[in-house]
Amino acid sequence: MNPKRILVVGAGHVGLYAALRLSKKLSSREAEVIVVDPQPHMTYQPFLPEASGGNISPRHSVVPLRRELRRCTVVSGAVTRIDHHRKTATVQPIVGPPREIAYDHVVVAPGSVSRTLPIPGLHEHGIGFKTIGEAIYLRNHVLEQLDVAAATTDPQVRRRALTFVFVGGGYAGIEALAEMEDMARDALRYYPELKTSDMRWVLVEATQRVLPEVDRDMGAYTVQQLLKRDMDIRLDTRLESCVDGVVKLSDGDSFASDTIVWTAGVKPSPMLDATDFPRDDRRRVTCLPTLQVVDGDRVVEGAWSAGDCAAVPDLTKAPGNFCSPSAQHAVRQAQRMADNIVAVIRGREPVAYKHKHAGSVASLGLHKGVAQVYGIKMTGWPAWFMHRTYHMSRIPSFNRKVRVVVDWTLAFFLKREVVALGQLHDPREEFAEASRK
Numbered sequence: 001m002n003p004k005r006i007l008v009v010g011a012g013h014v015g016l017y018a019a020l021r022l023s024k025k026l027s028s029r030e031a032e033v034i035v036v037d038p039q040p041h042m043t044y045q046p047f048l049p050e051a052s053g054g055n056i057s058p059r060h061s062v063v064p065l066r067r068e069l070r071r072c073t074v075v076s077g078a079v080t081r082i083d084h085h086r087k088t089a090t091v092q093p094i095v096g097p098p099r100e101i102a103y104d105h106v107v108v109a110p111g112s113v114s115r116t117l118p119i120p121g122l123h124e125h126g127i128g129f130k131t132i133g134e135a136i137y138l139r140n141h142v143l144e145q146l147d148v149a150a151a152t153t154d155p156q157v158r159r160r161a162l163t164f165v166f167v168g169g170g171y172a173g174i175e176a177l178a179e180m181e182d183m184a185r186d187a188l189r190y191y192p193e194l195k196t197s198d199m200r201w202v203l204v205e206a207t208q209r210v211l212p213e214v215d216r217d218m219g220a221y222t223v224q225q226l227l228k229r230d231m232d233i234r235l236d237t238r239l240e241s242c243v244d245g246v247v248k249l250s251d252g253d254s255f256a257s258d259t260i261v262w263t264a265g266v267k268p269s270p271m272l273d274a275t276d277f278p279r280d281d282r283r284r285v286t287c288l289p290t291l292q293v294v295d296g297d298r299v300v301e302g303a304w305s306a307g308d309c310a311a312v313p314d315l316t317k318a319p320g321n322f323c324s325p326s327a328q329h330a331v332r333q334a335q336r337m338a339d340n341i342v343a344v345i346r347g348r349e350p351v352a353y354k355h356k357h358a359g360s361v362a363s364l365g366l367h368k369g370v371a372q373v374y375g376i377k378m379t380g381w382p383a384w385f386m387h388r389t390y391h392m393s394r395i396p397s398f399n400r401k402v403r404v405v406v407d408w409t410l411a412f413f414l415k416r417e418v419v420a421l422g423q424l425h426d427p428r429e430e431f432a433e434a435s436r437k
């Protein structure tokens with residue numbers, strides 16, 4: 001038989017795990033696996049807050065694709081269109097003209113992007129927290145703001161530089177806020193000009209609680225912990241505008257800030273608009289529990305999807321519920337999907353994905369955390385320790401696990417690195433100036 005061609009669109013949590021498993025289970029006579037992603041690495045997003053806080057080297061929170069996917073063909077580029085009717089995808093490589101790739105099976109896993117609202121000033125002044133670039137930028141930016149505040153004699157400039165605003169109280173927002181504040185507090189020991197009370201860390205959350213992934217009491221505990229650290233927690237409050245960095249909130253308050261981080265949810269990748277896959281009202285690809293794409297009650301043959309971009313029924317809940325967008329589901333769905341693709345290629349029936357969400361673990365800075373796993377609630381150091389061991393066990397590859405543990409061990413004995421490498425964001429500036437005629 002001719003080998004089947006499996007095209008994996010996106011090498012994140014779903015794509016990397018699915019491609020790895022497919023390439024291990026299927027011989028080259030059975031299938032070839034092609035993986036397309038514009039990034040040369042998979043980003044282990046749950047480690048972004050720690051990478052931003054400087055507890056893990058940013059390089060160690062990503063997994064190089066070419067080293068992990070040696071049995072696959074890796075294409076550096078973005079899929080810009082999928083015509084499943086013709087079983088063809090259009091790929092825009094990072095250089096050169098677009099090309100078409102034909103396939104027998106497609107794994108649709110481009111994930112999600114930040115879900116924004118048309119808030120005046122947000123486009124110009126906001127930044128998301130979903131990519132390694134954003135995490136590194138935010139770290140350098142926050143540390144730079146400490147330098148700005150220490151250098152200025154103008155109290156308004158200082159106040160503005162030291163006001164940090166995070167919008168959205170899910171785990172990404174809470175962890176990013178808590179890790180950044182922890183890092184800045186640590187860094188202040190080298191800034192005799194500044195006091196901890198000069199900093200203002202604001203969380204703006206539209207609902208009445210944070211961390212909707214855990215029970216209310218755990219959300220309340222988290223708020224208490226952040227308040228103890230003198231953070232300004234605004235529940236039931238919306239960001240109304242931030243034109244020129246002037247933050248206006250729905251509770252009437254207004255203040256200036258040069259740091260506005262948007263972590264208020266995600267929506268499926270807009271790339272899906274250029275495909276002919278069926279979508280639900282939230283623009284997710286509609287799937288069966290077997291991870292096969294489904295159009296009404298018709299299985300779309302050869303099309304599979306999972307992760308943040310897919311509506312996968314949650315069989316552990318009442319009908320009409322879907323799996324939440326989380327790494328926990330993404331990784332498990334990827335494995336189930338790969339096994340199902342192997343089954344279908346070998347003429348067997350696919351099996352339904354069923355996983356009861358185990359709970360959530362969130363770090364609130366060094367030695368601080370909150371966790372609710374299989375109903376067991378933990379706070380403080382045990383929760384933080386659980387967060388670390390869980391994610392260390394989940395990050396792909398032995399190499400990454402060792403590097404992350406080495407980073408943590410070094411951080412145990414040495415003081416945290418709190419230097420801003422802001423030059424990274426404009427490395428040609430000095431040379432361009434020197435070479436100016």
Ligand SMILES: Cc1cc2nc3c(=O)[nH]c(=O)nc-3n(C[C@H](O)[C@H](O)[C@H](O)COP(=O)(O)OP(=O)(O)OC[C@H]3O[C@@H](n4cnc5c(N)ncnc54)[C@H](O)[C@@H]3O)c2cc1C
Nearest residue numbers: 010012013014045046078079110111307308325326327328
């Ligand atoms: C800061 C943060 C912390 C988090 N913490 C947790 C946590 O503690 N626990 C948890 O369970 N979940 C957590 N999550 C959520 C979790 O990371 C996501 O649910 C998970 O990454 C979804 O996996 P995915 O494969 O669908 O998407 P992703 O992992 O985002 O992968 C999508 C991939 O597709 C690629 N791509 C995009 N467009 C294209 C295109 N056009 N062509 C080709 N490739 C494309 C991207 O480059 C990317 O590599 C966190 C998320 C964030 C942002």
